[in-house]
Amino acid sequence: MSLSVRPILSALMRNRTGAVLVATQVAIALAVLVNALYIVTQRLEKMSRPLGIDVDNVFVVQASGFTQRYDLPASVRRDIDYLRGLPGVIAASPSNGIPLSGGGSATTLTAHPGERSMDGFNYYEVDEQGLDALGVQLVAGRNFRHAEIEPSRSKDDSSSFVANVILSRATAQRLFGRDDPLGKPVYDDLGHSATVVGIVDPVVGAWVDDRHPDWVVFMSRMPSGRYAAVRYLVRTRPGARDAAMRQAEAHLSASDPDRVITFVRPLSYFRDLSYLGDRSMGIYLLTVTILMMAVTCLGIFALATFNVTTRTRQIGTRRAVGARRADIVQYFMVENALITSAGVVLGCALALATGYWLSLQYQLPRLNLYFLVGGVLVLWAVGQLAALQPARRAATVPPSVATRNV
């Protein structure tokens, strides 16, 4: 059984339209498949980045003082003591911001005084239970000590920085490179220094879409409530979170007339919100890609079926002059393979062009060629599979068809 590709190709060329249409569908489907999978993989990578924070067991309370009488340090002290006393609570700390919330404060830091830098580091003013309240792991150095926690500033005081800071490993690498940062000073933009006492890793700050979401700094200071709101980060044992939240909300809402509890929310709420865009994009991309493959596949199947039914006489004649069933199947599979291959070749060009455009828009690295190869294989296989049943149906056309007269 010789693989007679050339005559099949000649016949195909004479009746191009159907083939061109199928090849175009295959091309577009390939371009979409390859790039969609690429984007989805990128988002999955982003969403599966280790946060370092025990998200499912942490909840956040936001409190706003509003009267003239409001005494922030005292109020915070009372609230934190209460929260630490709740059953199931491992740690609670005040904070100026909420990781993963999309909002927070950032400051510039350098390792060398006088050095100009525009790098912004997301900072959290916490007490000695701050790291525990988030569940982040120290990998070097030590935690803040209770005595080191500075009181909150009622207004900005630029005469000094905070005494001690704990850096994320990414921050430390940015500032110090390979050098050991422990015990070394970091400087704010006015030249005041703080000492690095610990390194945590991994950790993620407020903005997951930032170029460097893990540039995070912890400061040993009570939050200032400068923006008229202070946050409490509370971590519980697994399973105890919801009960603790309910109790906290009930008690704190009524315990202090000079401040209002804006919300009591689990940290997972903020995480889900942060990743909502990526998740939705991924679902959307996958759904449309699958639909597109299905439409293309069904289209190939339907068109192949039609090609078979309109060529019964030819099939009969071939069988009459000696083609076996397998030869007929092969004929249609080869014909389909030619069309699919043309579509794949065109689709590769389309996929690469699209990938290039996407990499410009998103400022991401260019399309990984593995995706292209994988896409080609998948689409080729799908294209051939779609034509298999029609081809086998073609083989059942009896040779006696050739002697029937119209």
Added chain:
Amino acid sequence: MLKMQDVSKVYRTDLIETYALRNFSLEVSAGEFVAVTGPSGSGKTTFLNVAGLLESFESGSYSIDGTDVRGLSDDQRSRLRNERIGFIFQSFNLIPDLNIHDNVDVPLRYRRLSARERNERIGSALDLVGLSSRTRHMPSQLSGGQQQRVAIARAIAGDPAFLLADEPTGNLDSLMARQVMELLEQINELGTTILLVTHDPELARRAQRNVHLVDGQISDFRAYEARPLAGTDAGATLV
């Protein structure tokens, strides 16, 4: 060379049983030109399909060059058709999307032949039918008579044991019909066995021997001594 003995072909539906062929026997020797005739509905097409291995039969035996066709698998029958039988159809059955060369090529592709050998065979077949100047043309560019000659070229290119022709001139005008019949006679003179199925008595007269079918059975034999068998000294074969 071709031997059918008591072959019967039955078409069964829920209600009716039709014998398209009933105890049909036929022997054809190499080099003969036999016509099978009969009115429409007589079973000519069934005979054609059975003789050409296009359909199976219920009882009797059939052998080609000593090979018994019963018990052959579908693939084996296909091979036998490919190597032993050359078909010529009433409606030519050329493949419209292929040119003349590729059309003649079709059965050759189903054998293990080198490209050179195939091209040689195609070349000489088209030479014989007088169409070697038209190899690149499409069937739609040829007249009916020319198309049928291409079909004949296709049939003989594989050097078959016999040609099986089904009303080969049915779709042709009288001039083209005569040309085609002359070509068939020419091929027969060169030694190829031909089995012609037709309802036209004029055509049948050109054959050496006639077999007349009525209701699936042979009714009588009429022999015409128009031309003696090539290579034999005796005259007509009267059965």
Added chain:
Amino acid sequence: MQAAMLGYYSHLALRSFRRNPGLTALMVLAIALGIAVCIMTLTVYHAMSGNPIWWKNERLYVVTMDNWDPNNGFTRGNAETHMPPPLMTYRDATAVLHSGIPERTAIMFESGGVVSGVGPVPVRVETRFTTGDFFPMFDVPFLYGAGWSRSADDPPQPVVVLSRAMNDTLFAGANSVGRTLRWNDHEFRVVGVLNDWFPRPRFYDVTEGAFSPPEDVYLPFAWGRALDLRSAGNVDCWKAEPLDSSEQFFASECVWVHTWVELPDRASRERLQVFLDNYWSEQRKGGRFARPRDNRLSNVGQWLRDQQVVDNDNRVLVGLAFAFLAVCLINTVGLLLAKFLSAAAITGVRRALGASRRQVFMQHLVEVALIAGTGAVLGLGLGALGLNAVRHMYATAHLGRPGGYQELMHFDRTGVLWAIALAVLATLAAGLYPAWRVGRLPPAVYLKSQ
């Protein structure tokens, strides 16, 4: 084409569908899916790229000046934006306010706050501090009362405007004009209550999420200074300068003030640009504005584009939707071609019996139109269902307040009309070629045996 012929062709088309139910279903489904996906994506895209104050697009402008670090451009998320910062310093914003050139000026910032003294419990509120021109500038509708005039801006009067929702919460929806409340324990008098107002996107402040709901209360801008408040929105500083005292902060290079102006004509726009450039030169002499001059007046449309309200993801999805529709349509063209041409024998007989090319074309066009119609209707339904499903995916209404992406998933009337038009056009585009091909082939071809 007369009604009788239309009816006849429809009858033929239906018979044809019955002969090939699977194929017809496939074509209808493919078109429906393509249209549904397009509708969903385009509805969202349209909502996102909408300009909710389009009638004032040539009158309203955002003022920005590049006062940033001489060594680095303004960054957002540690990436350079190559534009001036979207907000202005207090000094520069008030300079624009006092220039007297724009017909109206709104300088503003957002903050938190707590309202007490009304109702049983204090209520946390989102507060916008703005000059009084905000309300007429943005055509904000009022239910009761009105905003405050310029005279109430400086020195700031203790007046407050409530959103309708906040008025419902505090005063049970009654006309609260004249009533007093305490904001962060300071007394304010209600002068106006807004009607329902939810511009999408919230064009006048996209920095906190472009689809956030508007604020709960509005106070005169100057109270920020008077009460020594800080913006809870974006506050960006580049300069190494002490920010201890109120004076230092309000005199600093930190940007935190939105500056909007209304300029009725080209002349006033040019005058304001000249003012900005002169002000820039003068300040530069005093050591400020070390970067190349970039003082911009951006209209609403430009502003929304610059702030990337429609992000890359949306654009990619729109492209994807069209690619999908293309595949569905190409699919349909192929199937129609095959279907029409395979019934060639029947058509050939019709032509032999006297049908003209045009009649054959019309007959098949009717068939295509029926498929188009069914596909379009189905696609609309699927699209609406899909939007509903996606809304649930995006629901951020745990807060009990609206806002967020889910607000975009509405099928408004113009949207429906566009969708229908899209569906019909698309399918006709798909079916035109096959119908034309069928009409063109001469009758003889069909009658010849294959």
